[in-house]
Every structure is written in C-alpha cells, then in structure tokens.
Amino acid sequence: MTVETRSLTDELTEIVGAAHVLTEQELISGFVTDWTRRWTGHTAAVVRPANTDEVSAVLAACHRAGAAVVPQGGNTGLVGGSVPMHGEIVLSTVRLNRIDRVDPVGRTIDAGAGVTVAEAQRAARHHGLDFGIDLASRDSATMGGIVSTNAGGIRMIKNGNTRAQLLGVEAVLADGTVFTRWKELTKDNVGYDLPGLLAGAEGTLAVITRVRMKLVVPPRATKVALVGVESVGGALEFVDTLQRSGLSLEAAELMTRSGIDLVQHHKSLRAPFAEDTPFALLVEVSGQADAQQLLLDALTAGESVIVDAAIEDGPAHRLWNYRESHTEAVGAVSTTPPVKLDISTPLREIESFLAELTVRMRDAFPGVRAICFGHIGDGNIHVNLLDVADDQREAVTDMVLRLVARHDGSISAEHGVGRAKAPWIGLGRTPVDLQLMRSIRSALDPAGILNPAILPSNPQP
Template structure:
C-alpha cells in the first residue's frame, strides 16, 4: 500500500477536493463500462491544468510511483483501469476549447474535452470534426488520441492520427513538450507527435491537441441495403465509390446483429425482405440522382437485393441507430467475446467465411456477429455465446476463442487491434504477433521516454514478470 505521507504529497498538488480516496466515490473511475474489469488505487487525482500534471509526474518519477492516465473511461482493452498501488490520473477537469481557427481549419483543445463537445464546437463555426464513435458522448480527446481511435468515418477522413496536427505532452519525468503547432507542413526532423498517438499513455500524458477541421457537408445520402454475401458488399463498395460525392461510411451488418438490434434496442429494419447481410453507406455532398443510379445499377447487376434511401433526417438517424445498437444489443444475448480486427479490404469476404467456419468448429452453437467498417477493412468480429450456455463458462474461453479468430486474421496479414488498442487485454499477444525487431524497437522507445516504467506499466507491452 502507498505510504500515507506520499499520498498526501500527491493530494497537495491538486487539492483535497480534487483527490478521491473514498472507495465508493472511486467506483466510476475503477469500473470498466462493460463490468469486465474492476481496479484499485490509493487515490484518484483530478488535475486542473498541465502544470499540475507536470508536478504529479515529477513526484511520481522521484518516488517510482506508477501512474495510469484516464480520459473518459470508455476503453475496451483494460488500458485505463489501475491495479494495486497505481495512481489514477484523470483528465476529466481539463475540458477547455482553447482556440478555434476557422480560417486555418483547426481547433486547439485540452485532452479532457468530450468528443461530442468538440464536434459541436466545430459546428458552431460551420466546420466538421469527423471523428465519430458510439461512445462520443463520454469519450474524451486524450483517450481518442492515446488509442488512435477510428470510428465510422475513417474511410473518408482517416484515424485520429490523421486528424491531429500538434500535441502538448507531459513526459514521465514531468517535463512538458509544447508541440501545439497548427502546421500542415513541418518537415523539421522526427514527427514526435506520432510517437504518443496510439501509445496508450505509456510514453507520456497528452494534455492538449491541435485538431484538423473540415468543411461541413451540406447534405447526406444514406442508404440501407440488403446483400447476399460479403463479396456482394465488396462489389457494392466499388460501385458506391464511383458515384458523385464523398463516401464517408460503408458499414457491414449481419442478419443476426440486425435481429438483436430490432429485438432489444427498438431499432427498425427499413427493408421488408430478410437478408443474410446488410450494408449501411453514406455519401456526403453528392446528388440523390447519382445515388439512385448506383442503387439501380446494383440491383440490375444483382449486387444488392433490396435497398432504402433515407428520405428525411429522422430516417437517416433511424438507419444509424440500427448500426450503433449492434454492440450493446449483444449484452441481452449473454456473454460476448469481442474482436477488433482488420484485414485488407479485398480480403474481408474470405476472412469472414473462414473465421465463421473456424468458430463453428471450435464451439458448435456459438453465434458470430461480425460487423463494422468494411470500407476500411475493420471488422468487429464478436461472438455471442451458444443459447443456454453458462455465461462465465463461455467467457472463460476468451483466450482460446481469440486464438481461433486471430489465426485467420494473421493468415491474411491483418491486425488483431484495428482501433481499440492493446491495453492489458492484448499485451501478451504482442509477444506472438510482433517480430523480435519490432518488440526491440518498441521497448527501446519505452526505455528512452519512461526509463522507470511508471507510465501505464503492463499496457501495450507486458511487464517483464508477465512475459
């Protein structure tokens, strides 16, 4: 347990009212939202600014105290939940929008800004910040950057890495790096910001960021389509890309997932014809005539079997409610073993066929529910438990199920983590999927930036004792 005197020194930095030591009050910070993991900490620190974070890390570096940064606590890989005597560093008080420069199409924000609030601040100056996630009402920019979040619009705008121009970061020893530059061209050596994006707080604590803004689309054409196979969905993707407009999303949904959403989440299937697979795609600033031509051509070619074009903003939101309900709806079907994987877009159809068959061989009765961002090759290959199986017995097969699914991913030169990160959940898998050269480079970076291993230890790379 942490020495009381040391705990008091940490508390003094943020003030007693911004330090949480009561176990009941700590629960929201220590409980993962799906209730898969619960943690412990001697204190939750809620600093108000970068200077306080710097002081916290200076003290942590001096005393070899382990620090776990946390933003919105929406992570899915157990990267933000402290264990034992790890101090939790919450950025939820650092929520300022520092500057909006509409002429430069940039916004500078503190890391604790909620993603939805960043989106709204962009809208107020008639701009778009395109990062969009199901958890955008609680996820925060610092966490989005630390995990290099993806979301619905990666096809058009890229991952969070592509949406960031500059960072402010507090290093493990408390030094502050001010890299808050709003330049689109800066060819002056190593691009340091990219080291911290996707590093999950293991190399430094992101405290502020300069984000890219984009012209706000004036109209959307949103279509919900029925297709017979993922291969047909791939063919539809090529046809849609040839339309007039900017394809911003292309999502694949299985019949089982649509059924779950209709049954448990009050989602509405706009199509009367049942189908084994569905596609939801959206085009910005195109023309309805062009989209209708794509739909007609796709029907003629037999690429899709039915389709609906949203006729109002309410119907568009209804389509998206279906998509965004898929993950939560699986809660009502018992245990769900989740995979966030990616393969080349061209390999999505054969990956799905092979992985579904492999799961059936491994666990007869298991119910694969693969869905997600087919336009960029990122599939959330979730598996719901067999009907009637004990939930805990099913979840006990998590690692074994991972090996079954990951084997098919790696055969196609894919990734076992497309957008959720590594955390503690997949840290051991890094030893299997990364080459010795890659692991050595990553460990060298960790050693250079955090020689005492106090920042989020055991996340991304396993602790030596766990290797």
C-alpha cells in the same frame, strides 16, 4: 494502503486539492471498471488535475515515489487499457475540459485532453465546420483518449484516423517534463513526428494534456442508404461502385442479419427490409445537387448484389440506429461480458475470413454467438463474441486472432492492444519491431511508470 502510498496521496492532495484525490471506494468505482465491465482493477487514488502544471507535478511526485500511473479519459476504451489492474494511480483528465480556441480560418481546434468528441463536434459546428473523428462513444470518449488509441470511427473512410487530424500536442512525460509541439502547419517536416508517435501509444509514453486538431468542412447534405446484400463480396462491390460514381463516400458500415435482429429486439425497432438478407450495408454519401440521382444510379448498377434498400436524407438517425446500437445491444444481451476483438484484414480477405470464422466458431465453440460488424470500407471488423464462459475466453481469442494473422490482418484495427490483446502482440509485430518499441519507451519513461502493464515494456530492474 502502504505507508509510501499514504504519503504520496498527501503529496497529490497538496497539488490538486483534497476534492480531487479520490480514495473512497464508492467514488472510485467508476474509474476502476471499464465500459465493458470485463476489466476491474483497484487503486489507492484517482487524481484529477486541472491543468498541465498540475499534471506535471502529479507525475513528478509519482515518479519520485516509483508509483505506476494509468492515464484515463472517458474510460470507453474496449481493451482494458485505462483500468488500474495492478493498483496503479489513476490520472483522470476529466478536468482538462476546456476548449481554448476554434480557428475558422486555419480550421483548427485547441482543446484540453478531457474535452469529449461530442463537445469538439459542437464547437466546430458552431463555426460551420466539423470534427473529423466520429464514433458511437462520442459523448464520453475524450480528445486525449482518441489520440492515445489513434481512434478510427465511422468517418475514417473520408477523413483518415485521429493521427491524421493531429497537428500539435502538449504532453507530460513520466518524470513531469512538459513536451509541447504546438504548430498549425499541415506541412512541417523538422525531424521526427513526435505528436504522431504519441498517437496510438495508449498512455505508455506521456500523458497528453492538450491537443491541436484539424477541422473539416462538412458536406452540405448527405444521403444515407441501408442496403440488404447477399454476401460480403456484394457489399464490397457496392462500396466500390459508390466510390467510382462521383459521390463522396462518408461512411460504409457492414452488419449481419443476426446483429440487426439483436438491435431490433433490444431497441424495439421495425425490420429494416421487407425481405431478410444475410448482410446489410449502411452507406452515407455526399455530392453535387444530384446526389440522390447518383445514389439511385449506383443502386441500379449494383442490382446484381443488392436485394433491398432504404434511403433517407442525412443525418438519418433512424437508419444509423441499426448500426450505432450494436455495441450496446451486444453488451446487454450477452450472458457474460462480451469478448470484443477489433480486427482488420486486407479487403480481399474479409469475405474468406468471415466465412472461416463462422465455421470454426460453430465447430469449436458451439455455445458462443459471434456478432460481426464494422467499418468495412477500411477492412475493419468488430468481432463480438457473446456468452463466452470464463474458461473459454483465452482459447476463443487465440483462435480468432491466429485466424486474423493467417489472413494477413491486424489484431488491433482501432481500439489498441490494451490488456485484452497483450498476450498476442507478437502476432502483429516482429521481435525487432517489439524491441524498437521497448527502446522508445525506455527513452521516454526509463523508470517504466506509465501504464506499465500494457504494450511491450522493459523488465524492471
């Protein structure tokens, strides 16, 4: 630890109290490694401020000391963006965990950045409402984290992404200045959408301390179907049939036979269908009283592409388990930390992208297993690559992301760029676009102390 860092640690201790500046190795180990265990960094201190004033004082002190800071919420981001790979101070939002208000009339929730998605859901449900974002990491992922990554998740097809839920934000800039835009208006076009700019900024523009988010009216009842299909085209055709059926589509998730097999073994589940199919589609729908009949009609209409189907009343945890356990199963069985590439393509390209990916993986990386699944209705596929040797990581990532670009897709559909995809950011954005991002960054953080190693940053003087 340098003399400068030691005196900064003292200053941070004065701000948040000794109990909330962690420096002991055993206390900080959970903060310096990410959920996938692929990214492990190091830090002189993890700071846990209790409110916006303390966040402001912490950032002002780091700014004066020229110390870089990585904001961290639930640390479930899958791209290494919350990990201090270069010895940055970790600013944890774990104590910003208060839900200040649920307004059942305006249908909004005011919550600290460290409140988890599951806590927000519970608070909303207490008032007969729901939180519009849902994802399998709900018990750990935080409001600050989902805003900063502009998370999508399993309800995006119905409610839109996190940016679409965001009404107001309180955030602290790198020098400690507090920025607040705290409206509950869905229509408010006075100048730039600065809260929207912070959404997806991956902690590079400000530390979010509180958010005001929209809530949604939950469907009265849902039906869940797990449908075996022969092809990706068939899955998309069935999604289209459902969208035209008068039902409201709440979720549409694609899985492959190999992914289902993996989950089945890992979780000791029964095979979902009597007959094996190369793909399975999980859909959740809501609608009028005759939702069951409409769903059966849609399944009959889709006979040409559907091999088998199982239907249950929502929430249908048993059927969802096949989908939601994918990330855990993949992590458990891979002999190396999986390479996780979260991509999207236009719907018309998904089938050819996946077909080409299968052939290229087999030819170029025969020892690597690819397990693909994801939010197919949004064109989003999580490409998980298992058993990738250390010296293959870069080449296999390069191959997949270039293939995505050739199919007019995005190298980051919902997890962000983080460290995992930083070298490939040019595949998704033009030089002018990247330069504009740098300009915005230097306007908000001229000293470049906020998460400096990710997204396009300016060379330091």
